[in-house]
Amino acid sequence: DGGITQSPKYLFRKEGQNVTLSCEQNLNHDAMYWYRQDPGQGLRLIYYSQIVNDFQKGDIAEGYSVSREKKESFPLTVTSAQKNPTAFYLCASSIGQPHSNQPQHFGDGTRLSIL
Amino acid sequence: AQSVTQPDIHITVSEGASLELRCNYSYGATPYLFWYVQSPGQGLQLLLKYFSGDTLVQGIKGFEAEFKRSQSSFNLRKPSVHWSDAAEYFCAVGGGSTLGRLYFGRGTQLTVWP
Numbered sequence: 001d002g003g004i005t006q007s008p009k010y011l012f013r014k015e016g017q018n019v020t021l022s023c024e025q026n027l028n029h030d031a032m033y034w035y036r037q038d039p040g041q042g043l044r045l046i047y048y049s050q051i052v053n054d055f056q057k058g059d060i061a062e063g064y065s066v067s068r069e070k071k072e073s074f075p076l077t078v079t080s081a082q083k084n085p086t087a088f089y090l091c092a093s094s095i096g097q098p099h100s101n102q103p104q105h106f107g108d109g110t111r112l113s114i115l
Numbered sequence: 116a117q118s119v120t121q122p123d124i125h126i127t128v129s130e131g132a133s134l135e136l137r138c139n140y141s142y143g144a145t146p147y148l149f150w151y152v153q154s155p156g157q158g159l160q161l162l163l164k165y166f167s168g169d170t171l172v173q174g175i176k177g178f179e180a181e182f183k184r185s186q187s188s189f190n191l192r193k194p195s196v197h198w199s200d201a202a203e204y205f206c207a208v209g210g211g212s213t214l215g216r217l218y219f220g221r222g223t224q225l226t227v228w229p
Contacts, residue, residue: 004158031215040124042205042221043159050215058216090158100215101147101166106158 002027006091006107012115013078013085021076021110023091030096032074033104036060037088046089049074050096078112086114117142119208121220128196129228136191136223138206148189149207149217150180159205165189176200201227 004025013019025032031050035043045058049068063082068074074093078085088111092104118141128134140146147166151159163174170182180191189206203224207217 006158033216040221043219045216048216092159094215096215100209100211100213101164103149103161103164104217105161106151108158109156111156 004091004093004105004107006089006110009108009110011110011112013112014115016080018077018079019112021078021089021091021112023074023076023107024072025074025091025093025105025107026072027093027105028071029093029105030071031094032068033092033094034058034064034066034074034076035090035092037090037109043090046076085112087112117208117210117213117218119206119218119220121204121206121223123223124221125224125226127226127228130198131195134191134193134196134200134225136204136206136225138189138191138220139187140189140206140208141187142208142210144210144212146189147209148180148182149209150174150178150189150191151205151207152176153203153205153222155202162191162204196225196227198227198229201225 007022033048034046044060047066049055065077090109091107094104095102120139149164150162153159165172165182203222205222206220209217
């Protein structure tokens with residue numbers, strides 16, 4: 001079955017450490033997205049990528065970094081510069097341009113907590 | 116600027132009652148509109164979408180939504196709620212000028228009483 005796989009489901013970080021969240025899709029989608037979800041705040045866009053080797057900052061990119069070396073993969077690194085990283089992180093993908101009327105498909109998320 | 120407002124943070128209904136979740140959007144051109152549902156600790160599942168044509172769209176799980184351009188609204192409805200519908204619901208807007216980005220509302224938490 002095609003879909004989006006996020007791993008791990010739960011992740012713990014010590015203060016001062018960088019951690020990387022994995023997102024893999026086998027839907028052959030060009031576009032991929034990372035969101036952060038906090039209670040009562042909906043989904044806020046961190047980074048997105050419309051095509052391999054290209055990505056753009058979203059609304060809350062500070063303290064995060066990404067790479068898009070392969071079409072299937074869009075890992076997110078939460079750096080030590082992110083002062084409040086505890087949150088639920090969601091990865092999504094979509095067919096991409098010019099089909100902007102197509103929906104995004106979501107993974108099951110990674111919950112990151114600070115020890 | 117694009118934005119979505121979901122005025123109701125939390126709604127409680129009895130099982131079997133009808134449901135309407137409100138969504139208002141701001142977008143300068145023809146919007147693409149989506150409703151998603153999220154169960155606790157899970158990702159988002161698409162319920163339905165609108166981008167052109169009939170303004171009343173049908174989705175999965177017996178949900179429907181109506182696009183009203185004059186009111187900038189895209190409200191989600193279900194005639195009879197089941198206990199399994201308890202979840203958080205998100206409305207989102209995108210369009211040709213957003214390059215694939217979606218703008219999400221803050222969500223409405225639905226509680227269903229037996």
